[in-house]
Amino acid sequence: DIQMTQSPHSLSASLGETVSIECLASEGISNYLAWYQQKPGKSPQLLIYYASSLQDGVPSRFSGSGSGTQYSLKISNMQPEDEGVYYCQQGYKYPFTFGSGTKLEIK
Amino acid sequence: QVQLQQSGAELAKPGSSVKISCKASGYTFTSYAMHWIKQTTGQALEWTGYIAPGSGGTKYNEKFKGKATLTVDKSSSTAYMQLSSLTPVDTAVYYCARGTRYPGTPFDYWGQGVMVTVSS
Numbered sequence: 001d002i003q004m005t006q007s008p009h010s011l012s013a014s015l016g017e018t019v020s021i022e023c024l025a026s027e028g029i030s031n032y033l034a035w036y037q038q039k040p041g042k043s044p045q046l047l048i049y050y051a052s053s054l055q056d057g058v059p060s061r062f063s064g065s066g067s068g069t070q071y072s073l074k075i076s077n078m079q080p081e082d083e084g085v086y087y088c089q090q091g092y093k094y095p096f097t098f099g100s101g102t103k104l105e106i107k
Numbered sequence: 108q109v110q111l112q113q114s115g116a117e118l119a120k121p122g123s124s125v126k127i128s129c130k131a132s133g134y135t136f137t138s139y140a141m142h143w144i145k146q147t148t149g150q151a152l153e154w155t156g157y158i159a160p161g162s163g164g165t166k167y168n169e170k171f172k173g174k175a176t177l178t179v180d181k182s183s184s185t186a187y188m189q190l191s192s193l194t195p196v197d198t199a200v201y202y203c204a205r206g207t208r209y210p211g212t213p214f215d216y217w218g219q220g221v222m223v224t225v226s227s
Contacts, residue, residue, distance in 0.1 A: 030211075032210060032211040034213035036214075038150075043202055043217035043218065043219055043220050044152070044202075044214075044217055045217070046214060046215050049212075049213040049215075055215065085150060087152060089213070089214075091210055091212065091213060092211065093210065094166060094210070095154050095168040095170070096142075096154040097154065098151070098152040098153070098154070100151060101150050101151075101152075
């Protein structure tokens with residue numbers, strides 16, 4: 001199985017700050033990488049797919065980049081509603097696998 | 108609008124089975140695969156498998172073969188996951204999520220999740 005190593009495990013950011021979350025795959029995944037946001041008691045919501053494509057309705061302050069085995073999610077101009085847990089997921093090879101999550105809080 | 112409506116929470120005894128449902132609306136049910144994802148209380152997400160409603164074809168995570176069985180009822184646009192021989196390790200929230208059977212396509216809509224608790 002492809003292992004997805006996500007970092008950091010948690011972070012806190014001030015309003016308006018820019019933050020980045022990293023995801024490292026154990027082998028190349030050809031940009032088949034998605035990012036999800038999950039809020040307490042809710043299901044995950046798709047933010048980014050194919051590494052850098054923004055899902056409809058997702059604010060443009062979210063962006064994704066990367067290639068090969070290394071990918072990142074950037075959140076610019078941090079807003080209160082951005083608090084939550086963020087997960088990466090590879091869709092390159094079955095079984096699809098997720099990162100362990102990054103908890104993002106407002107400082 | 109696309110909606111995936113899942114059944115209610117389940118409390119089951121060890122060794123028993125449960126069958127949870129996911130009713131789809133707002134799109135052509137047979138045009139997308141339905142994936143199932145397990146989330147434990149530690150928040151880890153595990154892909155369980157998918158079913159292609161049009162063909163009934165399935166693909167399972169090896170870890171869940173023999174544990175999960177995926178079926179659909181096309182007449183009601185409902186997907187089902189049966190979990191058998193339950194143990195406390197199966198205690199988790201189970202989500203259905205829309206995708207395709209092709210690698211790369213993400214899970215663009217998720218159900219609200221079903222909490223399955225296994226306890227004697």
